[in-house]
Amino acid sequence: MRPEHTPEVAQQSRSGSARAWGDARSRSIWQWQLMVALSAGTIAIAIALLEPEVYALATFGGGLILILLLTCATLAAPWPRFGKHVIALVPALDIVAIGMLYAGNDARLGFLWVFPIAWISTYYGIGWLIAALGEIAALVLAHAPTAPLTPDLALRLLVVLLCLGLLGMTIQIGARRTRAFSRLLRRQSAQLTRTLHRVEAQEAGAAALFESMETGLARIDRHGVILAANRAYRALYGIDDVPATRPASAVEYDDYRGFALPRDCTTVARAARAEEFENERVWLFDPHGAWRALDVSSRVMPDGPVETPGILLTVHDATGAFRAAQERQTVSSIVSHELRNPLTAIAGHTDLLLDRDDLPPGVHDQLAVIENASARMQRLITSALSAHAAPAEDARAELDLRTVMMASVDAFQPTAHAAEVEIRSIVDGDLPICGDAFRLRQVIDNVLGNAVKYTGRGGLVTISSARSGDAVELVVADTGIGIAPDDLTRVFDRDFRAQTARDSGIPGTGLGMGIAREIVDQHDGTLTIASTIGVGTRVTLRLPAASTEGITA
Template sequence: MQKGAGSASAHASSSVRYFGDSRCRSIWQWQLILASTAVMIAAGIAVLSPTMFGSWSFSAGLLLIIIVTVISLAIPWQRLGASAVAVLPVLDTIAIGLLDAGGAPPLSFLWVFPVAWVASYYSESALVGLLGLIGTSTMLRLFLVGVTPEEAINVVVLLITLTFVGVIMQVGASRTRANKRLLQKQSTRIAHALRRVTEQKARNRRLIDSLDVGIARVHDNGLLEVSNRAFHRLLALDENAGFHPTRAVEYRSRRGSPIPWNETSIARATRGELFVDELVWLFGLDGQWRAVKSSVRVIESGGGTNDGVLLILEDVTSKIDPQAGRDETRRTISHELRNPLTAILGHVDLLLERDDVSDSARRQLEVVERAGARMERLIDEGLGTASVAYDDADLEFDLADIARASLEGFAPMAEAEGVTLKVYLDEVLPLCADAFRLRQVVDNLIGNAVKYAQRGGTVTVRSLHPDDGDVALVITDTGIGISEEDLPHIFEAEFRTQLARERGIPGTGLGLGISRRIVIDQGGRLNITSELGQGTEVTLALPSRLERRSV
């Protein structure tokens, strides 16, 4: 049965290739045009002069055209050469000759179809041969019916006309083929040039991605036209992200005040401001501070004009804060040691689960497992603990101020996307927590709301004091919403809703999971309710400053 199914599948595939062959379609087109014209003329003759069907040659000619047409539709022409196809116009020429001999001289002009066919696809000798066959057919007819001056003139006019049509068609076909060859050559050259440009672009991309310094060409609308991996890493941008604001927040100093969105490095580069080695601090998604020197330079395009500006970011944290450099080295060593150790312990666990392991081998594996676990603890204790104090987690601030600063940064993006922002932050939301990490959470929540509200939507941000003594920030959008099936999974790493994927909305699916962990570390809650097609409401609730102090 499977063999039969495979054979049927192969036959269906062969049929598809056969009916999709452009050469076959061209042959059918020429033959069907002639056949349909002959049949329509025959139908007219049947109405106006049915006695002509009494002529055996007329009936034989019409029947021959129909037979040739049926055969042309059945033959797999893609397997045959051009000489085999030439049989069709020759048979058509003979059939038209029979129609002509049947007493219907006007039908002789049907010879224009095989003449045009041969002239379009074959050489001059083939065209001369076909015209000779037509001349022979007309001469035989003259000898059969008798030569008269009128008949002789008709034959001469017919042959001259067909010759003229053939020459014109052949010249036109030759030019068409020449143009086609020229276009193919040009297309090949363009394809080669495009491939070279693509390869050069890929080489340039690998080159700039190999740099430790972050670089980006900034358009005057804030779009990052070209940027390397170091730039995205420093500003915590997604790979496909191209708009300000970034997920890494800029500060004037470590643990200082955030820089307003219109004074950030990207915003100043957008306005075309030029500066060199200005120091800013970035607080990244990993909770680490980075000192960055930023510069903006004009990209010269020649002729005295410029081609935009280049924003350059250099991580100088290790130079300004040696302890930060040591912490980064510690994290790198810890990561490099954990990977092989995890693999070792994982395979030891798999071996211990097997029933065919001898008692002596099992005891040896248990020794390896205990030693590996001890090494894991040593890595945690010796390399996993940062040497700096977590003094960022005890700041007193107003969560409403953080929300206002975040909204200020997302206002240009909302305006560009056609999203309306409504702000109700009249109440003070006092907190004693990690203001820098919570700024990341608020940025992520407001950024998501603007992104998923889409054009014409509305994002509302309001402060709230729940009855349990917490302070809360409620962010509501009128966007695409989340389905009941997707809602339980939204905090999972790299999870994206089906509707977001279908609409091509950019994102990595990491932001909500990171935000939830940060909120839980601060003793708070992150609740999300949503209805598909109606929008989403996110409530960020945290213990107030007084509650935090009482604890």
């Protein structure tokens, strides 16, 4: 390793004017010296062609040789080791070499002094400039005995010295301003860097606070894209990355085990329309198969100077409070119910005592007080039982399967669009059934999701439904990778995945179709699959039809 590249020298190059300047300084010295050498060389070639007799002068040749030696020494010297005083010797010797070229001639070659004067003026103070001009004047006077100093020559030399001095002063003023401006820029750059570090630290702190909050937070833009979401929100909705353009893996419902919200009625869709709402209860079926009660609020964020305006969604998981309320309700009901039995015994025996005629005086009045208190307590218990009675959960109801089907199609449209897969729906009239809308939505979501997932770009997924006698039939057909005949018999087995699915590299658990089959069996229906590798898969769902009266839309 060369000495000028050591860390110690690099450290010196960053401190003060008398300290080593580093490689940038070396390049500057090389550039200045090469300008002097090239100019002198060009003039030497021109003189060789036009006035070859000048080479007869020893001083002329000596000046050229000195410039050549100075140039070689400049290129070879380890300049980071030297201070500015040593470096000043180079332009000073250039002045001497140019003076040797000038010796015995007129003032034409004196214009070469422009280069060392400009060099000194750029990097040194006024004292150095005056010393350089004095050196030039001394060289001119030193050569006066060999070349008579005529008035014309003296005037020309005076003009050259004045021009060189004016040029040097101008360059020096410009260099001083440049250095001042450079220092100002460095200070401002350092200040901006410190400000940037403070801002980054503040942003990091805000991001850490945003991420650590237990309340789910998400920023939504006008197009329904989740621009930012903290850990709590991502965990609730099963979002892996943000910005998120695809629907979350969790599904929002209007009520516990109710109907899935249409895509344009979800909290994200409403936020994208700049709707503001406060603590609205939304039921979420999360990616882990658990129900969660959420209190959701939205606020329109003010337009900032940099960030895109959007809407802030605040999601509070109220499942714990909801379950605690249910437990209190259960405990209250149990306690109220258990209090009724001893109160009934107290009231009954009080009535028996009141019917007796052999009681001491005043006892009847005391028993009447007990009877009235018992009756009042009975009324309080009855009221408590009525207030805390849990509504009976009846998941099955008459509904239109078409509504569940179209909600599932609507939910998978963004995913299909991103995968360049077309979903085509064909519905033939009402599809009245009696069933659990939530569980049936799970079946359709699983079948339709598999069709979209295993169909390549440009493929087609068709979902059709129709009434067939006393049954309702729903068919999902795709142009995907298909399933081998040997795998078709095991599709409904737990944890089983077809070989074509495993070879595709698409992740999956092998649980969905088994769960779907169980739900369909609970509804007295059938779920069948037909498939051909490379052609596609056809899944048929048949459920008993119900009368069209009282259908829940």
